[in-house]
Amino acid sequence: MSSEHRIIVLGAGYTGMLAAVRLARRTRRVGGRVVLVNPSGRFTERLRMHQVAAGQELADHRIPELLAGSGVEFVQGWATAIDPEARTVTVDAGRVLSYDTLVYALGSSTDTSLVPGVDEYAVTLNDPRAAREFGARLAVLAGAGGAVTVCGGGLTGIEAAAEIAEAHPGLEVTLVCRDVPGAMMGEAARAYLHRALDRLGVTVRAGVTVTKVLTDTVELAGGELLPSGLTLWTAGVRVPQLAVESGIATDARGLVVVDAGLRSVSHPEIYAIGDAAAVRQAWGPVHGTCQSGMPTAQYVADAVALRLRGKQAKPFRFGYFHQPVSIGRRDAVIQFTHADDSPRRWYLKGAWAIRYKEAVSGSPVKLYRLSKRMNVSATLSRGGRATRTPAAPTH
DSSP: OOOOEEEEEEOOSHHHHHHHHHHHHHHGGGTEEEEEEESOSEEOOGGGHHHHHTTOOOOOEEHHHHHTTTOOEEEESOEEEEETTTTEEEETTTEEEEOSEEEEOOOOEEOOSSSTTHHHHOBOSSOHHHHHHHHHHHHHHHHTTOEEEEEOOSHHHHHHHHHHHHHOTTSEEEEEESSOTTTTSOHHHHHHHHHHHHHTTOEEEESOOEEEEOSSEEEETTSOEEEOSEEEEOOOEEOOSHHHHTTOOBOTTSOEEBOTTSBBSSOTTEEEOGGGEEOEETTEEOOOOHHHHHHHHHHHHHHHHHHHTTOOOOOOOOOOOEEEEEOSSSOEEEEEEOTTSOEEEEEEEHHHHHHHHHHHHSOTHHHHHHHTTSOOOOOSOOOGGGGSSOOOOOO
């Protein structure tokens, strides 16, 4: 009888890549065999898609090259079904892969179903090809002195609006959002952010709701029409429904409900990480960001390795540490936070913030390469006192 332990990781985003590489190294001596499944052979740096949308080129990283020497087997294709009872994953409705442990890391994407016209007339940062085409069209629109609307005042929307305005000063850039941009920040950091957006010429329309996106306009509640040669949509998040369709316990949003060890409460041989998991800490729910996702990947890789050695990992602990925001290529602001992501007094701005953000939020490729050879921590904070008591999962 084979002692091989089959581990499948679904999704090769930031968290899935780290989990696969770290799992392969940590379980190699105890019979671990890791398979990574992803629809594309290209690794997408989601945190930098706003740069692509502004017309910049990023390095082209191929997943097989990133995995070279790690021992991870790469299977390119869509995971179309999970059978938790048989412990199998179907890829592209044909190939069936068996697992002993499954790591669900399918992430999230921008929700285009919330407002009429978004799916048809707006562009999202979900697809690198669409973002690249958007960037090419920006250059033409800028030459004609056109208008661009960025919908959504979260960090993605803020960074995208600033990046576009800086790269194309001939454009009229409007950021439309329900709340004030940087609402989660402290007053001083938020004021700095607003001054920077104003300096770049970004018009902020806060406290308004988009009701429809049309070919060359954006309709606001009340009927006002904003001219918009191009519209970028960054508001709303949705996750794949694969877990729901497979009978795995999820919350109302489709996130896999996990226990304190990030194991599915309905199928403990399944772990969920990153945006795909409904993770709670004593201070409250963890919201999906790279800052929280990478620690879940690190934790699960180590927890699985411990389990294969007959040991048990301590409960997952995480606390937020900062909110890093780039404001174009030549400015940034960093709001430091408490474990629950509420702002502290301290923040960084300008040149120091640029250096800091590049150090902590730069390309993860170096982390993946180092993780093939050694333990490299992706966790900035375990939350201190705020996370010492494990939180019970909620459905």
